[in-house]
Amino acid sequence: MRERRRNYELMIIISPLHANEEGVTATVERISQSITNAGGEVAGVNQSPPWGRRKLAYPIREYASGEASRRNFTEGYYALFTFSLAAAKVAEVERTLKLTDSVMRHLITLVEQKAIPAEEVAEEAEPVADQAE
Secondary structure, rough: OOEEEEEEEEEEEHHHOOOOOOHHHHHHHHHHHHHHOOOEEEEEEEEOOOOOEEEEEEEEEEEEEOOOOOOEEEEEEEEEEEEEHHHHHHHHHHHHOOOOOOOEEEEEEEEOOOOHHHHHHHHHHHHHHHHHH
């Protein structure tokens, strides 16, 4: 029986200790490889504005590698992945995320439908406005 592939978005926050160019590249590559090894296909990784290095809404207490106590982080490096994967394989990807020390937080969400471009939404809204007058 063939499993149904679904579209997902994954947002990760990389620790500022690993937010240099090498650390970000290594983390993104590890997660992309994890998705591919689980039978998925990465459609894209977005690190450009508004993502990238940003101030967090609230401090996150997290263990830093090599330190015995928790540390408060007020910044992080955001990256957004879009990928397709069988629903049963999402747990494997999530396990990799939990075991990756540089990832402070992550969130995987299911994309139900394709987003409608802003131009199409504006075109659809214009005739409705004309009818109301």
